[in-house]
Amino acid sequence: MAEENYINLTIDGTQVKTKEGMTILEAAKSVGIDIPTLCFLKDINEVGDCRMCIVEVEGRKGFATSCIQKVEEGMIIHTHSPAVLEARRVILDLILSNHHKDCLTCSRSGNCELQNLAIKFNVQNIEYTGKQSEHTIDDLSPSIVRDFNKCILCRRCIATCKNVQKIGAIDCMNRGFDSCISTVNNQSLRDVNCTNCGQCIEACPTGALREKDNTDEVWKALKDEKKYVIVQTAPAVRVALGEEFRYANRYKCNRKNGNGS
Amino acid sequence: MKTLQEIAEIRKNKREELDLRVNLKASTKEKHILVCHGTGCTSSKSPDIIENFKKSIRDNNVDNVKVIQTGCFGLCAKGPIVIIRPEDVFYSLVKPEDCEEIVKTHLIEGKLVERLLCKEINDSTVKRLDELNFYKKQKRIALKNCGVIDPENIDEYIAFDGYKAIEKCLFELTPDEIINTIKESGLRGRGGAGFPTGKKWEFTKMAKGDQKYIVCNADEGDPGAFMDRSILEGDPHCVVEAMMIAGYSVGANKGYIYVRAEYPIAVQRFQTAINQAKGYGILGKNIFGTDFSFDLEIRLGAGAFVCGEETALLESIEGRRGQPRLKPPFPANSGLWRKPTLINNVETYANITRIILNGAKWYASIGTENSKGTKVFALGGNVVNTGLVEVPMGTTLREIVYDIGGGIPNGRKFKAAQTGGPSGGCIPLEHLDTPIDYESLAQIGSMMGSGGLIVMDDSKCMVNIAKFYLEFTVDESCGKCTPCRIGTKRMQEILQKICDGKGEKDDLEKLEKLANNIKRASLCGLGQTAPNPVLSTLKYFREEYTAHIRDKFCPAGECKALANVRIDSTKCKGCGICKKNCPVGAISRRNKTAT
Ligand SMILES: Cc1cc2nc3c(=O)[nH]c(=O)nc-3n(C[C@H](O)[C@H](O)[C@H](O)COP(=O)(O)O)c2cc1C
Numbered sequence: 001m002a003e004e005n006y007i008n009l010t011i012d013g014t015q016v017k018t019k020e021g022m023t024i025l026e027a028a029k030s031v032g033i034d035i036p037t038l039c040f041l042k043d044i045n046e047v048g049d050c051r052m053c054i055v056e057v058e059g060r061k062g063f064a065t066s067c068i069q070k071v072e073e074g075m076i077i078h079t080h081s082p083a084v085l086e087a088r089r090v091i092l093d094l095i096l097s098n099h100h101k102d103c104l105t106c107s108r109s110g111n112c113e114l115q116n117l118a119i120k121f122n123v124q125n126i127e128y129t130g131k132q133s134e135h136t137i138d139d140l141s142p143s144i145v146r147d148f149n150k151c152i153l154c155r156r157c158i159a160t161c162k163n164v165q166k167i168g169a170i171d172c173m174n175r176g177f178d179s180c181i182s183t184v185n186n187q188s189l190r191d192v193n194c195t196n197c198g199q200c201i202e203a204c205p206t207g208a209l210r211e212k213d214n215t216d217e218v219w220k221a222l223k224d225e226k227k228y229v230i231v232q233t234a235p236a237v238r239v240a241l242g243e244e245f246r247y248a249n250r251y252k253c254n255r256k257n258g259n260g261s
Numbered sequence: 262m263k264t265l266q267e268i269a270e271i272r273k274n275k276r277e278e279l280d281l282r283v284n285l286k287a288s289t290k291e292k293h294i295l296v297c298h299g300t301g302c303t304s305s306k307s308p309d310i311i312e313n314f315k316k317s318i319r320d321n322n323v324d325n326v327k328v329i330q331t332g333c334f335g336l337c338a339k340g341p342i343v344i345i346r347p348e349d350v351f352y353s354l355v356k357p358e359d360c361e362e363i364v365k366t367h368l369i370e371g372k373l374v375e376r377l378l379c380k381e382i383n384d385s386t387v388k389r390l391d392e393l394n395f396y397k398k399q400k401r402i403a404l405k406n407c408g409v410i411d412p413e414n415i416d417e418y419i420a421f422d423g424y425k426a427i428e429k430c431l432f433e434l435t436p437d438e439i440i441n442t443i444k445e446s447g448l449r450g451r452g453g454a455g456f457p458t459g460k461k462w463e464f465t466k467m468a469k470g471d472q473k474y475i476v477c478n479a480d481e482g483d484p485g486a487f488m489d490r491s492i493l494e495g496d497p498h499c500v501v502e503a504m505m506i507a508g509y510s511v512g513a514n515k516g517y518i519y520v521r522a523e524y525p526i527a528v529q530r531f532q533t534a535i536n537q538a539k540g541y542g543i544l545g546k547n548i549f550g551t552d553f554s555f556d557l558e559i560r561l562g563a564g565a566f567v568c569g570e571e572t573a574l575l576e577s578i579e580g581r582r583g584q585p586r587l588k589p590p591f592p593a594n595s596g597l598w599r600k601p602t603l604i605n606n607v608e609t610y611a612n613i614t615r616i617i618l619n620g621a622k623w624y625a626s627i628g629t630e631n632s633k634g635t636k637v638f639a640l641g642g643n644v645v646n647t648g649l650v651e652v653p654m655g656t657t658l659r660e661i662v663y664d665i666g667g668g669i670p671n672g673r674k675f676k677a678a679q680t681g682g683p684s685g686g687c688i689p690l691e692h693l694d695t696p697i698d699y700e701s702l703a704q705i706g707s708m709m710g711s712g713g714l715i716v717m718d719d720s721k722c723m724v725n726i727a728k729f730y731l732e733f734t735v736d737e738s739c740g741k742c743t744p745c746r747i748g749t750k751r752m753q754e755i756l757q758k759i760c761d762g763k764g765e766k767d768d769l770e771k772l773e774k775l776a777n778n779i780k781r782a783s784l785c786g787l788g789q790t791a792p793n794p795v796l797s798t799l800k801y802f803r804e805e806y807t808a809h810i811r812d813k814f815c816p817a818g819e820c821k822a823l824a825n826v827r828i829d830s831t832k833c834k835g836c837g838i839c840k841k842n843c844p845v846g847a848i849s850r851r852n853k854t855a856t
C-alpha cells in the first residue's frame with residue numbers, strides 16, 4: 001500500500017502508524033490501549049452518545065469522540081490524562097445516578113457492561129445523586145421484558161432494530177432528562193410491529209432489556225403427567241446454542257463487540 | 262417576469278418616489294405614515310392603527326398621504342410607533358383611537374400632537390428619530406431597511422438597491438471573487454460562534470458534491486432574542502438575495518430557510534418575498550438569463566432550542582428527530598442529505614448584500630481588529646429603552662446599557678448584563694467597559710451569542726438567575742448525550758437546593774466540577790455552553806452563593822425560602838394586625854409581642 005495511506009500520530013506518548021480511515025479507538029486498540037465505551041457498536045451504533053470514549057487531542061477545544069473520530073496526521077492524543085479520567089468518572093457517576101442499582105437480582109449481573117465499568121473505575125459511592133426516572137416495566141410482550149429504570153439511553157437497541165433487523169419498532173421519545181426508548185404512542189412492545197427477534201436484548205449493555213423467563217412454565221409442563229412435551233428450537237435459539245459450542249456467528253451484533261467488558 | 266432593464270427602471274422610479282423616506286428635505290407633496298408592523302407592535306394593535314389611519318384619511322378626504330406598514334424601528338419599549346415622513350415626526354405609544362387626532366391635527370392642521378411625541382428619557386425634550394440618544398450611537402447595516410420599507414413590497418426593496426448585489430455578482434464577479442470579498446470584509450457568523458463567513462463559503466465551494474445546499478438558520482431560540490425575527494419581518498428580501506449570492510458562490514441551486522413556527526409574521530413575509538421574487542423571475546431558473554438557477558423553500562421548526570444547532574437543524578429539515586450530529590464532518594462537507602451545505606444565520610446573510618455593494622474595505626473599516634461590522638442586539642430586562650439595537654463592534658456594554666438603553670429604571674442600580682442567552686454568562690459592573698467583540702466577551706466568561714442582551718438590576722438574585730438558565734437548558738437538552746442529559750439536571754438540582762436554603766458546604770465545588778466536565782464532554786454546543794451562566798455567576802458573584810449556603814440568606818431577597826422576616830420587639834405594640842392578615846397563619850401571639 002502506498003505510503004500516503006498511512007497516518008502518523010502519537011497516542012499516550014507512543015508513536016503510532018495506522019491506516020487512514022481508522023478511528024482513534026481502533027488506533028489505540030492496535031497498540032494495546034483500552035478506551036472504555038458504552039454506546040458504541042461497530043457499524044451499527046456509531047453515534048457518540050454516552051461520551052465514555054472521549055479523549056484529549058492536543059490543540060483542540062473539548063474532547064474528541066474516539067469511537068467515531070478518525071485519526072489525522074500528527075494528532076497527539078491522550079487517552080488517560082487526568083482530565084479525561086475525571087470526565088469519564090463524572091459521566092459514569094451521572095449514568096449510575098439515574099439507574100436502578102438492584103444488581104444482585106438483575107438478570108445481567110456479572111455480565112453487564114455498566115457494572116463492569118463501575119468495577120473498573122472503582123466506583124464506591126455516587127457523587128451526584130438526584131431525581132431518578134420512573135418507568136413501569138413492560139412485560140406484556142411474550143418474549144421481551146423492558147425495564148427502563150435500568151436504561152442508559154445508549155440507543156444500541158434502536159440502531160439494532162432499525163439498521164440490522166430493519167424493523168424500527170422502537171425509537172427515542174421525549175427530550176432531555178425525560179428521554180426514553182419508546183414505541184409508537186408508547187405502547188407495549190406486544191402491541192407494535194416487534195417481531196420478537198430479541199436482537200435488542202443482545203445489543204443492550206445493561207439489564208434494561210431481558211428475555212422473558214419461562215422456566216417455571218416449562219417445569220410445570222414437564223411435571224404434568226397428561227402432557228406430552230416436545231422441544232422446538234427457533235433459529236435464534238439454534239444460533240445461541242451454536243455459540244455456546246463456539247461456532248462463529250456471521251451476523252454477530254452483540255455486546256461482545258462493544259468493549260468495556 | 263422582469264428583465265434587468267425593467268428592474269433598473271423600477272429601482273429608479275421607485276427610489277424617487279420613496280426619497281421622502283430617507284431625505285428630510287425631499288421635495289414632495291406626499292407624506293408617508295409609517296407604522297411598525299413587527300411582532301411587538303402588532304401585538305399592541307398596530308394592524309388596527311393602520312386600518313384606522315386609512316379610514317380616517319378616507320373620511321377626512323386627505324390627499325397625498327400613504328399609510329405604510331414597515332418592520333421594526335427598534336425602540337420597542339415605545340411601541341406601537343408611528344413615524345410621519347418626510348418631516349420625521351416620531352409618535353410613540355400610539356393607540357388605535359389616536360389615529361383620528363393625528364390625521365386631523367398633524368396632517369390637516371399641520372400641528373404636532375404634542376402628547377404623543379417621543380420624549381428623551383432623561384430631559385423630556387422632544388427629538389426627531391435620529392436625534393434620540395437611542396439611535397445616536399447605532400449604526401444600521403443589517404437593519405438598514407427595517408422601518409424604512411414596506412417588507413411586503415418588492416419594489417420598495419428594489420428601490421433601495423435591492424437585487425443589485427446579485428446582479429453585480431452574476432455579471433461582474435466570479436464565485437471566487439465574491440468569496441474573497443466576504444473573507445476580506447472580516448464578516449463572522451452572527452449565529453453565535455463567530456466563525457469567519459468567507460472561510461465557510463470557501464470550504465463549501467471546495468467540497469466535492471454534485472448537489473449542494475444553502476441553509477438559513479432562523480430558529481432563534483435564545484430567550485429574549487428577536488434580532489433575526491425582526492430582520493425577516495422588516496427586510497425579508499435581503500435574506501433571499503444573500504442566499505442567492507451564497508448559492509452562486511458555492512455552487513448550490515437550492516436553499517432552505519428554517520424558521521420557527523412561533524414566528525408567523527416572519528414566515529408569511531418571507532413566503533411573500535419568495536413569491537414576489539419568483540414572480541419577477543429573480544428566483545427560479547436561469548436567473549437574468551444566466552445559467553444560474555436558484556430555488557428557495559421554507560421549513561418550519563417546532564420550537565426546540567436545540568434545533569438551532571446546525572446539525573440538529575439539518576436532521577430536522579430531513580424529517581428526523583432534531584438531535585445534533587457529531588462534528589466533524591462539518592455541514593460544509595456533509596450537510597443536508599449528506600451533501601455539502603452552507604449554513605449561516607439570518608443576520609450573517611443580512612450583511613452580505615451591503616458588503617457586495619459597498620466593498621470589503623468599507624465593511625472592514627467598521628468594528629474592531631478581529632470583529633468587523635456591526636452586531637444587532639435585542640436589549641431587554643431592567644433597562645429603560647428595551648428594543649432592537651445595532652451597534653458597531655467594539656461599542657462598550659456601558660454605551661449600550663446607558664447611552665442607548667437609557668440606564669436602569671426605577672432608581673435601581675446595575676448589577677449584571679447577560680449576553681449569549683443560555684450559552685452565555687453574566688457580566689458584572691467591573692466589566693461594563695468591555696468592548697463588544699467575540700474575543701473580549703469570551704475572555705470575561707460570556708459570549709457574543711446570537712444577540713440577546715438582558716440587563717439586570719440589583720433586585721436580581723444571581724443564583725436564581727443561574728438556576729433560571731439551567732432550567733431552560735434542562736428543558737431544551739435533546740437528551741442524546743449523558744453529560745448534558747443528566748448532568749445539567751443535577752446542576753439544576755444543586756442550584757434549587759441552594760435557593761431553597763438547603764445548600765451544603767461542598768456544593769459549590771461539586772457544582773464547578775460538574776460544570777467543567779459537562780462543558781468539555783458534551784457532544785454539541787448546547788451542553789458545551791450550558792454551564793456558562795453558572796460558571797460566570799460563580800466567578801463574579803460567588804459571595805452571593807456563599808450567603809445562600811453559609812448564612813442561609815439571599816442578599817437580593819428573591820429566594821422566597823430564605824426570606825426571613827423579623828419583628829423589632831422594641832417597636833412592636835402587639836396590635837396583632839400582622840397575625841390577622843397573614844394568609845398562612847405564620848404568626849402566633851404571646852404576651853404583648855407577636856412572634
Ligand atoms: C444549542 C444551539 C442553538 C443554536 N441556535 C442558533 C439559532 O437559533 N440561530 C442561529 O443562527 N444559530 C444558532 N446556533 C449556531 C448554529 O449551530 C450555527 O453555528 C450557525 O447557524 C452558523 O451560522 P453563522 O456562521 O452565520 O453564525 C446554535 C448553536 C447551538 C449549539
Ligand code: SF4
Pocket residue numbers: 150151152153154155156157158181200203204205206208209
Ligand atoms: S434499552 Fe438497553 S440498548 Fe436500549 S438504550 Fe437502553 S440501555 Fe441501551
Ligand code: SF4
Pocket residue numbers: 567584585737738739740741742743745746783784785786787788789
Ligand atoms: S449536549 Fe445536550 S443537546 Fe447536545 S447532543 Fe448532548 S444532550 Fe443533546
